[in-house]
Amino acid sequence: MITDYYTQSIVIQRAIKTKVSGRTAETWSTHLTIDGYIDFINGKETTKSNKIVEDGTHVLMTASGQDITNNDRVYYNSEIYRILSVDTVFGHHSEIILEKIGVDN
Numbered sequence: 395m396i397t398d399y400y401t402q403s404i405v406i407q408r409a410i411k412t413k414v415s416g417r418t419a420e421t422w423s424t425h426l427t428i429d430g431y432i433d434f435i436n437g438k439e440t441t442k443s444n445k446i447v448e449d450g451t452h453v454l455m456t457a458s459g460q461d462i463t464n465n466d467r468v469y470y471n472s473e474i475y476r477i478l479s480v481d482t483v484f485g486h487h488s489e490i491i492l493e494k495i496g497v498d499n
Contacts, residue, residue, distance in 0.1 A: 400429040404454065405469040406462055425466060430456030432470055432492070450478050450491035458482045462490065472498045 408425035411418050432454050452475060454468060468475040468490075475492035482488050 399431045400456060402429070402431055402470065404428050404430045404432065404456070406460075407467050407469050409465065409467075422467065422469075426460060426462070428456050428460060428462075430454050432468070432475075435491075451475075451494045452492040454488075454490040454492055456488050456490070458486060458488045460488065462488070467495075468492055469498070474498055 404427070405424050406426040406428060407422040409420050410423050411420050413419075432452050435450055435453050454475075456462075462477070462480055464477050464480065466477055468477065473494060474496045476495050478491040478493055480488060480490050
C-alpha cells in the first residue's frame with residue numbers, strides 16, 4: 395500500500411501576515427505536521443506557449459484531504475520547498491509538486 399511509504403514527518407508551514415508600522419511583515423508558522431514521502435524529480439524550466447513554466451524539483455506524497463494549499467510551504471530536514479501544485483490522485487492520495495528554495499541554517 396502507498397501509505398506504507400509515508401515514513402517521513404513533514405511540516406507544512408503557513409504564512410502569517412501582520413502590520414508593523416504601516417508595513418506588512420510575513421512570518422512562517424507550523425500549520426500541520428503530516429506523514430508523507432518526499433522524492434526527487436527532474437526539475438527544469440521550460441517554455442510553453444511563449445510562457446516560462448517552472449517544473450518541480452521534488453514531489454511530496456501524502457494522504458489526501460489535508461488542508462494544504464499552494465500558498466503554504468514545506469519544511470523538512472532543514473530544507474524549504476515552495477508548493478507549486480496540489481493534486482489528488484484517484485481520491486486516494488495527494489501528490490504535491492515542490493520546488494526546493496533553500497536551506498534553513
